[in-house]
Amino acid sequence: MFAFRGVDYLEIDSLLNDQEKLVRQTVREFVDKEVLPSIEEWNREGKFPRHLVPLMAELDFYGANLEGYGCAGMSNVEYGLIMQELERGDSGLRSFVSVQGALVMYPIHQYGSEEQKQRWLPALHEGRAIGCFGLTEPDFGSNPGGMRARAVKDGEHYVLNGEKAWITSGTIADVALVWARAEDGIRGFLVERGTPGFTSKDIKGKFSLRASVTSSLALQDVRVPASSMLPKAKGLPAPLSCLTQARYGIGWGAIGAAMACYNEALEYAKVRKQFDDKPIASHQLVQAKFADMITEITKAQLLALQVGRLKDRGRADFAHVSMLKRNNVKMALETARAARDILGANGVADEYPIFRHMCNLESVYTYEGTHNIHTLIIAERVTGIPAYK
Ligand SMILES: Cc1cc2nc3c(=O)[nH]c(=O)nc-3n(C[C@H](O)[C@H](O)[C@H](O)COP(=O)(O)OP(=O)(O)OC[C@H]3O[C@@H](n4cnc5c(N)ncnc54)[C@H](O)[C@@H]3O)c2cc1C
Numbered sequence: 001m002f003a004f005r006g007v008d009y010l011e012i013d014s015l016l017n018d019q020e021k022l023v024r025q026t027v028r029e030f031v032d033k034e035v036l037p038s039i040e041e042w043n044r045e046g047k048f049p050r051h052l053v054p055l056m057a058e059l060d061f062y063g064a065n066l067e068g069y070g071c072a073g074m075s076n077v078e079y080g081l082i083m084q085e086l087e088r089g090d091s092g093l094r095s096f097v098s099v100q101g102a103l104v105m106y107p108i109h110q111y112g113s114e115e116q117k118q119r120w121l122p123a124l125h126e127g128r129a130i131g132c133f134g135l136t137e138p139d140f141g142s143n144p145g146g147m148r149a150r151a152v153k154d155g156e157h158y159v160l161n162g163e164k165a166w167i168t169s170g171t172i173a174d175v176a177l178v179w180a181r182a183e184d185g186i187r188g189f190l191v192e193r194g195t196p197g198f199t200s201k202d203i204k205g206k207f208s209l210r211a212s213v214t215s216s217l218a219l220q221d222v223r224v225p226a227s228s229m230l231p232k233a234k235g236l237p238a239p240l241s242c243l244t245q246a247r248y249g250i251g252w253g254a255i256g257a258a259m260a261c262y263n264e265a266l267e268y269a270k271v272r273k274q275f276d277d278k279p280i281a282s283h284q285l286v287q288a289k290f291a292d293m294i295t296e297i298t299k300a301q302l303l304a305l306q307v308g309r310l311k312d313r314g315r316a317d318f319a320h321v322s323m324l325k326r327n328n329v330k331m332a333l334e335t336a337r338a339a340r341d342i343l344g345a346n347g348v349a350d351e352y353p354i355f356r357h358m359c360n361l362e363s364v365y366t367y368e369g370t371h372n373i374h375t376l377i378i379a380e381r382v383t384g385i386p387a388y389k
Helices: 018-035 039-045 052-058 076-089 091-111 114-125 237-271 284-312 318-342 344-348 354-366 371-383
Strands: 131-134 150-154 157-168 175-182 185-192 198-202 214-225
Touching (some): 018 076, 039 354, 076 237, 076 284, 091 114, 091 157, 091 175, 091 354, 157 185, 175 214, 185 237, 237 318, 284 318, 318 371
Parallel strands (some): 150 175
Antiparallel strands (some): 150 157
């Protein structure tokens, strides 16, 4: 394995400050030491590396851009760089951290009561508790507003019924943030593991994100205290705002997966020889692929950095984040496919990381708003006309 030195064609490092570079280097070393030596094995076995949960907590990965309750209070660019480096290791690991921070800690931080914050945020930040985010249902993915899960008030309690599908970390979560339709609209409930009527099971047979747990949740007459509802999360905009946080991190993360594939293909193409004992990197059609890959990675880096700087100034909104997620995940998937091709037959073997990244990115392309849905969000922003239905 070669030492990863980053991908920086346009001196983008000169746009980062020392603190940002330090955060990136810390995560880079963590991934080199703790993830890369074993990731292919975990991926092959379909095993989530649970032993990394406390190590990542020590490094402040969970809710890194949140303030208070023990959180690191990093800038959004620093947070993005964490996601980038983690996904250079594996999208599954980055997914775990995204869900924990952006989809569980963020909503509690943003919409929770003081009691909920005190109870959950330090535990989630320290990795003593794991969270999951239950929005998608078997019949409602791109259109979560159609959800069937119901919350019915009964005195000082709510009774929850419904099913959630494709939930990251579902079976390992100590607390599930479940979105359900109540009398006054969609509301979020913190449902603890072991609550009677609440069950979860893993989705087996995934070709993608194999080092991440993905589960179904079932709620059958689950009785939770009214105090488990997030008091300030009212209506669909609340879960959508959480998705904006997670999508922002994904936009950065995809760059990491792309960099890993690009680097692997470059190293390979310089030593693999075909025709007249010449490295395949010297053939023009292979060179064209590298020109495309590095150009697209560079554009993606600039896009992520600009959205990050805007977010740090409180100026990034969901439609900016849609452009970041849509462009960068598509770029990463296309980079992985091109890199796979450059490795020829070796590209399909898990001795190399490319096929794993490529398979992972198929999920990343679909979750957190599919590519199509982000197309519609961006187009709505510029035309003023929604075209979802
Ligand atoms: C590994 C993995 C982990 C996940 N983790 C979570 C999680 O932690 N929590 C959670 O709540 N969900 C999670 N999801 C679910 C994910 O968010 C959904 O899969 C996603 O929103 C898409 O929904 P769907 O799969 O039902 O596809 P559908 O909505 O059925 O879409 C299928 C296809 O139709 C297209 N389509 C749909 N509507 C339109 C339209 N109006 N215009 C054009 N095209 C359209 C889509 O773009 C897509 O190509 C996860 C998914 C995966 C694969």
